[in-house]
Amino acid sequence: MTTDDARLTPSPHPPSRGTLYGVGLGPGDPDLMTLRAARLISDATVVAYPTLAGCESFARSIAADLIGQDVHEIVMDVPMTVERAPAQHAYDKGAAEIAAALEAGTDVVCLCEGDPFFYGSFMYIFARLSETYDVEVVPGVTSVTACAARTGMPLAARNERLTILPGPLPAAELQARIDGAESVVVMKVGRHLSKIREVVAGLGLLNAAVYVERATLSEERVLPLADAPDPAPYFSMILITKGADPWL
């Protein structure tokens, strides 16, 4: 039942609330969106997405060709501040706008780069709305496996351990964690590149480490970590694989 119908003819049953879809869009190439994501976006009448400090939304850019002209767009502009309160306020405001659409019986498609639950901001919206509304999370291809695909470096096999680390961690912690896994992915490299590179070199792993920037996009760059730019852009990552012989 839709609210539109309810407006036309009085109904004994109150109109249903809409469903919130948290939709993973994959690493950047629109072709790496799932069939389900593409269908939900094409059918959407309301989409929501974050922007960072007024910049263009990467998530929206991935989905752009599928968003209809008359679609209502809820933009959550998240400021880049050290304190968390301003960002929380942006998510509070976005969640309230999404809730208003859901209350009106409209489904809302929230656009998420990569996967909604993998270092994404959708979890903040999910925390605010999932107890009150139906929420479906549609998983997406993460930048981790996209980078592995683009470098030709298998991530993990058999009984290997894979650790995913954010670049801002302290050097000592990075060192201990990189030492203890067969495969390591370091996310959010950015201005932490030189610190990470020193740690990797100190462990004698520079030859096993590859730097990937903007994987699957036309501006993609794949370089040995030794040659990576410093600082690196935000959408960059380092893969380190020291797994067993892939022939066996």
Added chain:
Amino acid sequence: MTTDDARLTPSPHPPSRGTLYGVGLGPGDPDLMTLRAARLISDATVVAYPTLAGCESFARSIAADLIGQDVHEIVMDVPMTVERAPAQHAYDKGAAEIAAALEAGTDVVCLCEGDPFFYGSFMYIFARLSETYDVEVVPGVTSVTACAARTGMPLAARNERLTILPGPLPAAELQARIDGAESVVVMKVGRHLSKIREVVAGLGLLNAAVYVERATLSEERVLPLADAPDPAPYFSMILITKGADPWL
């Protein structure tokens, strides 16, 4: 250049070799295939996939509706043995059949459940053929983010560490690794369930652990780890999240 054509008619321009596509199919629901995967499979004239000890291929079942009737299927039957040699032999044989098709100028689409480079067998084919032939790896949604989506448990945010561990690891190692990350995914649970559950309980994390079986398929089951079946089926996993407050 294809040897077959070269033998038939000398040509001033040797025909091109085919390209091998290692295509991730996602966790099981065919709707979670990427647009690129769906297009490559629909257009394929040769597909290849592994089967385990003569059982039906899970990868093929995900793609079944897209595989045309006249498509040539290269089946790699991988025996389940402790020694690696029989499996290596199966990949040698499969790689040779794939190479013959590539030499004849035909593209080959290798079907991979989940993502080709994430605990998948495609890496064995990749190792055998990538130095001689053009190979494109198409990343897919992994069971890891699919399970997170189905349980409503965000995997990682901000500076949290995510560790992925295979269930067959020794208890002491599982314990140390689970203790050292905010989020942990244990793959390949199967007959290791009781060992893993004891480790998780010993760390006081039983309430933070969820068991997921056959995520995104109609037979999917999501249970508290305390209630998980023992032994578990092969396609099952345990998620443990002890991250920060998702509201913040």
